[in-house]
Amino acid sequence: MDKDLLERRTKMLQQHLMGISLKLIIENLQGEFAVNADSLYRDWNRRDKWIPQVVQLNDPTLLHKCVEGARSTLPKTWLLLQNTDNDFVKLGALKLIKDTNLEILEILQSVGVVEKKPQQVNLLSLNLGFEADPDLKKALLEEAERQRKEHEADKGSSIQES
Numbered sequence: 001m002d003k004d005l006l007e008r009r010t011k012m013l014q015q016h017l018m019g020i021s022l023k024l025i026i027e028n029l030q031g032e033f034a035v036n037a038d039s040l041y042r043d044w045n046r047r048d049k050w051i052p053q054v055v056q057l058n059d060p061t062l063l064h065k066c067v068e069g070a071r072s073t074l075p076k077t078w079l080l081l082q083n084t085d086n087d088f089v090k091l092g093a094l095k096l097i098k099d100t101n102l103e104i105l106e107i108l109q110s111v112g113v114v115e116k117k118p119q120q121v122n123l124l125s126l127n128l129g130f131e132a133d134p135d136l137k138k139a140l141l142e143e144a145e146r147q148r149k150e151h152e153a154d155k156g157s158s159i160q161e162s
Helices: 003-017 022-033 037-045 047-057 060-071 074-082 087-110 134-161
Strands: none
Touching: 003 022, 003 037, 003 047, 003 060, 022 037, 037 047, 047 087, 060 087, 074 087, 087 134
């Protein structure tokens, strides 16, 4: 990653962590780095690939801000999960919780804070804090299987890119 790209991505991440809207971030960076908005949006959509590198190459406080920024969504999401009767909303909240925790884990693993080990999750053994109906359990299993296949496909494509 060249110096300008690192600086641009670092600023993009820092502004995001400060709560600035993506539209405003794009406007700010577009003028500062003379890059078009489409490129910046595409770069943001691939952030899961470059955030660990940016964190690793910068001050350790950026790592802390990344982890805390991701973690800040969890309490609200758990409250939403407990206070709704809508199974679709519950499924979305569970997915957000899982994705957030996975994002934090991947960031910490990428910088060597946490050792990488194979991850296995049995959704049926999770204590969800509510009694899920059979349709919700089925939807959870289908989503888990879809994500497993997507993850395997991503691993295959990243191996080919290398």
